[in-house]
Amino acid sequence: MLNIIAISGSLRAASTNSALVAALAANAPADCRVEVYDGLGRLPIFNPDDEGERTPPEAARLIEAVTRADGVVVSCPEYAHGVPGGLKNALDWLVSRDAAVGKPAMLVHASARSLYARAALSEIMRTMSFALYEEVALEIALLGKKPVEMEAILAEPTNRQAIRGAVRAFAGFIRGR
Template sequence: MKILAISGSGRKESTNTALLKTVAKIAGPDHSVSVFSDISELPIFSPDAEENSLPHPVQTFCTLIEESDGLIISSPEYVRAIPGGLKNAIDWLVAREEIIEKPIALMHASHRGEDMLEQLRLVLSTVSNGFTPNIFLRFALMKLSPDEIHQEIITPPNRQKVNDFLRDFTRCIK
């Protein structure tokens, strides 16, 4: 199962990116998880930019989505909302075929962020009928370094939570 894990953060030391990178490392042999953490490289969406060939970073992003069996999104909350970079990435996908049937599940690296999660669930259920709101995994990782996040996630109970999440998500994809 080929899964693309998208970090909604543009920070180099992002908690969400560190979570997804650890998930990619510990995923079992049935799951190939790759992480897209270049949200900040996508140009600002404009419908005019879709008339000709897509900007290279957008085309790369769309190809990664197209080639995946499913998406996992993990994002911070900024000012009680979806971060602008993630919303921009989703805007690039609205009129494209790659996202319409794509299975999508959420992870979250914080004990808070309910407003953003509610908005993200609404947006994702609008752009993809493959969004699975009931498949969700949350860890309280705020203020931890990427190394500390890795150490936290590889503990046996958390590793099991990740494996259960991936197993449940795989069932939805099939």
């Protein structure tokens, strides 16, 4: 059983990215468990002085979750052509640890836009030595949709298949390493 952690870069209650990672968890193939990391909003702002013995509990929880996971999936919006601070902050807590080194990772997308954030996130995660899987790019257009509309879109058989297929492909990448 592969253990995959999924992170949404949005804290918004009606977030399209959070809906997508929840759908990944709900539609994962039988041999994969996708667990959603929900601590982004509780992480203190990264400060290198607070690493080591002073690591805040939520940061320690994130580091531990990523260390334990076989892979990481990220779905992230774009704010002003960049990666939202909350997600960058979470990644910053992982930079000087071993957690990200060689860790399989995949980006998925809830918007057909956000091309700057995608490029920036790829660059950041490659720099952190994540093993970024880029063969499959799951994109489900949820931008501007309300929660009931998102639910209907994510329940469509073709989308459920696409989600399951993307997780299965990522699992194959993880197992092949």
